[in-house]
Amino acid sequence: MSKQFSHQIKVYYEDTDSGGVVYYANYLKFLERARSEAIYELGLSNKELLKKYGILIIVKSCNINYKKSAKFEDKLNIFSSIQSITKTSFVMKQTIKRKEEIIAESEIHLVTVNKEGKPTKIPDILESAFKKYIS
């Protein structure tokens, strides 16, 4: 079975809105935190990817389905795996859960670019690591 990244977050006041639930845009923050943590789990950092490999990871598109509402003080788990990977891009499948309940499901298309924003080959170290997380 393939591996997946896992990251836990807590819902604070800042994340909620007057509807009493997590504001829809804030789930994208949770997803990005989980992607940053995935990079850290591989022993890398965004700073290092830029300095050593000259690349930034940018979001090309985001497709998110909201299934249930997360609430203040909830503990959420974000599970991330790689759906596909090319020379300069990859698609991450990220699921936000509260225990067994699915809160949101997403597909994020990411591209590696250089400082000038030009698509640039994914560093080998990242590519080979990601291949273990293909779902």
Add this chain to the structure above:
Amino acid sequence: MSKQFSHQIKVYYEDTDSGGVVYYANYLKFLERARSEAIYELGLSNKELLKKYGILIIVKSCNINYKKSAKFEDKLNIFSSIQSITKTSFVMKQTIKRKEEIIAESEIHLVTVNKEGKPTKIPDILESAFKKYIS
């Protein structure tokens, strides 16, 4: 030609990130502001929709494609039209532009629910108004 809603926003520091551009989740805030303004343009408000018609508009899914990066102090226009409409839901097509340049394109699937979160018929006043904005 069909009508579309138009709303202008400015990019402030709060919207940007250390990459020097608008943070990807914050475009969803712009889209939501534009949807609120569309409601106001129709002479309604979210508060009134809840009080008078017993409904809330919630986001079911969001599909956004990032084309160009918006930057600090940019002026952006958000154009919104209705792509399709059913008894209890509608899809909004929302495009964020900087002058003629497309920054992001999105499709937002929205559902009208009652206070208990149950899908509830779109009020006639909203439905008939939206029909003029079908793209």
Add this chain to the structure above:
Amino acid sequence: MSKQFSHQIKVYYEDTDSGGVVYYANYLKFLERARSEAIYELGLSNKELLKKYGILIIVKSCNINYKKSAKFEDKLNIFSSIQSITKTSFVMKQTIKRKEEIIAESEIHLVTVNKEGKPTKIPDILESAFKKYIS
């Protein structure tokens, strides 16, 4: 009577929290928007201040008193004046109001720094403009 800057904002979902009111940190966003708009009103921009005069305006301290809660769909006015000014810093007094009601009062200590973060003389154009807004 001295002049003051005035800027109007609307409270959107993104600004509120599950307490049903504007989240306390978000008032600082409103204040910063009003400060940016003050710069624009003087015919300047933050980008221009950096490019032409080599300075950035950074916040040294912030003292804010919350009087009343602002709510979703409120229209708020932010009034800003200069409380004091030195060679490299100034204190802005910023009041957030809903009609005649005071929502929050703040004193923001701002410093002009160069790209390296070193305190740098406030450009004459800004200094002489600000002197008209001393409260």
Add this chain to the structure above:
Amino acid sequence: MSKQFSHQIKVYYEDTDSGGVVYYANYLKFLERARSEAIYELGLSNKELLKKYGILIIVKSCNINYKKSAKFEDKLNIFSSIQSITKTSFVMKQTIKRKEEIIAESEIHLVTVNKEGKPTKIPDILESAFKKYIS
């Protein structure tokens, strides 16, 4: 020596702005997370405080001094202690540090109110716990 609450956070993209550092309002989010964690550390939750004791903790004023800039991917520690306490309010002293470096220092005046927003006695359980954290 008196006790203090300690909470660690990481700086993600969402927290930064185009100046390359943490956006000034976002430090207030960190402070609020640390206050929520302090409540959890005492075996309580905001939800429970409302349900069981009928109180909400709201911010009356906030005084924050920015000493150094925190950056993307920094790890920050927030240390919180009680500066003073009355029947219905308390002042928290909260310091944000990056290792030994002080990033920001703050004093937050908090009030316990009931659902109607009326100042209400701090529950004994909270009061006696807080007294161990007086600095």
